[in-house]
Amino acid sequence: MAPEPFLGRTEYTPVRHHILSVLVENKAGVLSRVAGLFSRRGFNIYSLAVAPADDHERFSRITIVVDAESAPLSQVVGQLNKLINVVEIRDLAPEEAVERELLLATVHRAEADREVLLAQIADAGASMIDFSSDSVTVSLSGTPGALDEFERILTEHYPSIEIQRTGRVALPRLNFSTEASLSS
Amino acid sequence: MKITGAQALIKSLEALGTEVIFGYPGGAILPVYDPIIDSTIRHVLVRHEQGAGHMAEGYAQATGRPGVAMVTSGPGATNIVTPIANAYMDSTPLVVITGQVATGSIGTDAFQECDITGITMGITKHNWLIKDASEIPRVIAEAFHVATTGRPGPVLVDVPKDVSQSEMEWYDPPMPEALDLPGYHPQVTGNRDLIAQAASLMAQAEQPVLYVGGGVLKARASEALVQLAEAIHAPVVTTLMARGAFPDTHPQCLGMPGMHGNYTAVTAMQKSDLLISLGARFDDRITGKIDAFAPNAKIIHVDIDPAELGKVRRPDVGISGDCRVVIEELIMACQKETFSTLESWWTQLNEWQARFPVHYEESQDGGMLKPQTIIEMLAANSPDDTIVVSGVGQHQMWASLHWTFDYPYTWINSGGAGTMGFAVPAAIGVKAGRPERTVWAIDGDGCFQMTAQELVTARSEGIPVKVAILNNSYLGMVRQWQEMFYEERYSEVYLSSDLPNYVMWAESMGCVGIRVDTPEEVLPAIEKANSINDRPVVIDFRIDASEKVFPMVPSGSSNDEIVVHPSQQEGN
Numbered sequence: 001m002a003p004e005p006f007l008g009r010t011e012y013t014p015v016r017h018h019i020l021s022v023l024v025e026n027k028a029g030v031l032s033r034v035a036g037l038f039s040r041r042g043f044n045i046y047s048l049a050v051a052p053a054d055d056h057e058r059f060s061r062i063t064i065v066v067d068a069e070s071a072p073l074s075q076v077v078g079q080l081n082k083l084i085n086v087v088e089i090r091d092l093a094p095e096e097a098v099e100r101e102l103l104l105a106t107v108h109r110a111e112a113d114r115e116v117l118l119a120q121i122a123d124a125g126a127s128m129i130d131f132s133s134d135s136v137t138v139s140l141s142g143t144p145g146a147l148d149e150f151e152r153i154l155t156e157h158y159p160s161i162e163i164q165r166t167g168r169v170a171l172p173r174l175n176f177s178t179e180a181s182l183s184s
Numbered sequence: 185m186k187i188t189g190a191q192a193l194i195k196s197l198e199a200l201g202t203e204v205i206f207g208y209p210g211g212a213i214l215p216v217y218d219p220i221i222d223s224t225i226r227h228v229l230v231r232h233e234q235g236a237g238h239m240a241e242g243y244a245q246a247t248g249r250p251g252v253a254m255v256t257s258g259p260g261a262t263n264i265v266t267p268i269a270n271a272y273m274d275s276t277p278l279v280v281i282t283g284q285v286a287t288g289s290i291g292t293d294a295f296q297e298c299d300i301t302g303i304t305m306g307i308t309k310h311n312w313l314i315k316d317a318s319e320i321p322r323v324i325a326e327a328f329h330v331a332t333t334g335r336p337g338p339v340l341v342d343v344p345k346d347v348s349q350s351e352m353e354w355y356d357p358p359m360p361e362a363l364d365l366p367g368y369h370p371q372v373t374g375n376r377d378l379i380a381q382a383a384s385l386m387a388q389a390e391q392p393v394l395y396v397g398g399g400v401l402k403a404r405a406s407e408a409l410v411q412l413a414e415a416i417h418a419p420v421v422t423t424l425m426a427r428g429a430f431p432d433t434h435p436q437c438l439g440m441p442g443m444h445g446n447y448t449a450v451t452a453m454q455k456s457d458l459l460i461s462l463g464a465r466f467d468d469r470i471t472g473k474i475d476a477f478a479p480n481a482k483i484i485h486v487d488i489d490p491a492e493l494g495k496v497r498r499p500d501v502g503i504s505g506d507c508r509v510v511i512e513e514l515i516m517a518c519q520k521e522t523f524s525t526l527e528s529w530w531t532q533l534n535e536w537q538a539r540f541p542v543h544y545e546e547s548q549d550g551g552m553l554k555p556q557t558i559i560e561m562l563a564a565n566s567p568d569d570t571i572v573v574s575g576v577g578q579h580q581m582w583a584s585l586h587w588t589f590d591y592p593y594t595w596i597n598s599g600g601a602g603t604m605g606f607a608v609p610a611a612i613g614v615k616a617g618r619p620e621r622t623v624w625a626i627d628g629d630g631c632f633q634m635t636a637q638e639l640v641t642a643r644s645e646g647i648p649v650k651v652a653i654l655n656n657s658y659l660g661m662v663r664q665w666q667e668m669f670y671e672e673r674y675s676e677v678y679l680s681s682d683l684p685n686y687v688m689w690a691e692s693m694g695c696v697g698i699r700v701d702t703p704e705e706v707l708p709a710i711e712k713a714n715s716i717n718d719r720p721v722v723i724d725f726r727i728d729a730s731e732k733v734f735p736m737v738p739s740g741s742s743n744d745e746i747v748v749h750p751s752q753q754e755g756n
Contacts, residue, residue, distance in 0.1 A: 029302075036305050036306055074494055078490050082309075082489070082491055084310040084365060085310075
């Protein structure tokens with residue numbers, strides 16, 4: 001198992017965000033219904049990730065990071081709940097959730113000192129996943145805060161870097177006793 | 185039994201109790217029009233798809249059953265978008281069936297193709313694109329269930345041509361409990377603790393107001409409402425969507441609140457210490473400037489849609505549930521409380537009523553016709569259970585203010601969306617669903633010109649509605665705003681006093697046309713119209729263009745700044 005990447009600082013993540021973990025029926029147009037609702041009601045989305053949620057492809061889980069400043073969270077949840085294909089909504093406050101996100105970045109070798117780049121990759125717990133004669137692609141999965149930090153370092157050093165992030169996925173944080181029972 | 189998708193669609197509609205479809209055929213829906221010939225369902229052939237939608241809305245609002253409309257793909261479908269949006273705003277149960285190009289052609293910009301499920305996503309409760317004929321009975325059952333339960337609303341089912349042409353093995357549309365809708369569970373009963381809290385707040389209140397919205401009519405809760413109101417002695421205001429939900433002649437009825445509501449209804453809400461909102465949604469036309477709305481009132485908010493609770497104003501007690509069920513639960517809970525007769529509150533209310541009744545100045549000898557007089561005479565000379573349908577604008581407000589509504593489901597209009605042209609087709613739908621009733625459309629000349637062609641439908645289908653055009657040759661409400669707020673700079677509001685000739689137009693559509701210019705002609709015209717039952721009647725009432733709707737709360741102002749009729753203002 002890969003070592004846990006460093007957690008980094010979290011100031012770069014928007015403070016007013018909330019995570020909604022939305023279980024939906026996996027039917028045509030469901031993503032469009034959810035996205036359309038957000039734009040129609042003036043709710044802002046920071047990020048959105050979708051993946052199948054069960055073995056039979058009957059349900060998908062959409063993880064939405066919402067701007068809780070743009071509308072009261074109860075309104076966002078209430079309106080989402082009215083979509084017929086929305087089965088269940090879990091509202092995760094950031095402190096109650098474990099969040100992870102994936103970042104890919106391609107660095108041009110001409111801009112990079114090899115040793116420095118390798119050190120940066122090692123420090124962040126990132127890995128090199130592809131390379132060519134003129135570029136290197138690195139990957140980091142971790143908390144959004146860790147990714148923010150890594151992104152800051154990379155963009156500072158490499159002006160023509162290309163960065164792609166997935167948006168976060170999240171599950172409820174387990175309470176201590178559960179964790180303890182798992183490790184015992 | 186193998187049948188075609190088209191046959192399955194009609195058979196499903198029959199099985200779910202459809203008695204009338206308002207529709208218009210075309211290429212993609214063609215296969216479905218064949219089995220209609222052999223069906224028990226009546227088909228009303230409209231003259232424009234918008235008419236089909238509004239007819240279905242009128243039918244639904246008058247009968248409580250879902251309205252069904254059927255149109256073809258592309259422009260047929262886009263023409264019915266306005267009624268769908270209107271039904272969404274007013275929570276009217278509507279099932280709209282649209283034809284679609286064949287599944288293999290979807291996405292190729294085929295002839296008369298449009299993405300109608302995409303277009304209507306934001307204005308339907310839900311919509312479906314059927315991909316296989318075997319889905320038809322199930323989807324139609326889901327569509328009816330979703331449209332009619334919870335907070336009612338429009339739904340749309342898009343049926344590609346190859347789906348309606350292909351064969352399927354028939355099965356009966358599943359009963360609601362057998363439907364697979366894991367994300368749809370409307371909450372019907374109220375939370376017991378919240379009901380008790382609400383009853384206790386109601387017993388403590390000194391200046392309560394029952395704020396009644398369209399949800400009370402949707403829930404068929406009028407009788408329960410009267411019981412609750414009498415048990416707690418509170419005054420009742422009925423919003424534009426709820427006129428008739430509580431009898432106007434009941435001593436506790438204050439009438440309509442809102443931008444053009446009467447002084448006492450508006451001010452009672454404003455000064456209230458407890459608003460008991462039943463099936464209403466704190467619309468901006470009710471609250472005026474929201475920050476200044478009913479500043480001292482605690483709020484009990486009952487709505488079938490949990491998202492309405494706190495959307496505009498945070499409730500002290502928010503109860504999601506069906507209005508009839510919750511009102512009945514409240515009545516039970518109130519039996520454990522004692523209620524005062526609210527004497528000082530009623531003294532205040534009666535004083536306002538005496539000082540600021542809804543008022544207008546009747547025309548003097550030789551003066552022009554006043555629209556309010558016409559409405560009062562129409563009401564006095566038509567059967568008690570007459571259903572009134574209106575368009576949108578000054579005539580709508582006058583009708584709501586000056587007709588006395590004593591029965592539920594006798595007032596039908598376009599509230600939330602404010603769709604001009606609603607009255608004529610909606611009245612036709614009402615009359616199709618309630619043929620034994622007298623149906624009067626009270627319309628403006630601007631509205632009438634938008635959808636009048638449906639009177640051809642009315643005549644040819646034998647649906648004898650009556651239309652009173654309050655004709656001031658202006659887009660009157662816009663004119664009123666330009667007069668009051670734009671220094672009388674009238675911009676693009678004058679229609680014409682001689683174009684069209686409404687009598688000739690009505691006659692050409694097979695209706696009786698009558699023109700009324702003077703006060704003496706009003707009663708004979710109404711009596712003549714009410715005596716004609718074999719064809720539609722249109723009366724062109726020529727009214728005073730300078731007449732305005734009062735009271736009025738200027739847009740964006742606090743309800744405290746209500747403007748009453750000039751003759752009631754201080755100094756007069």
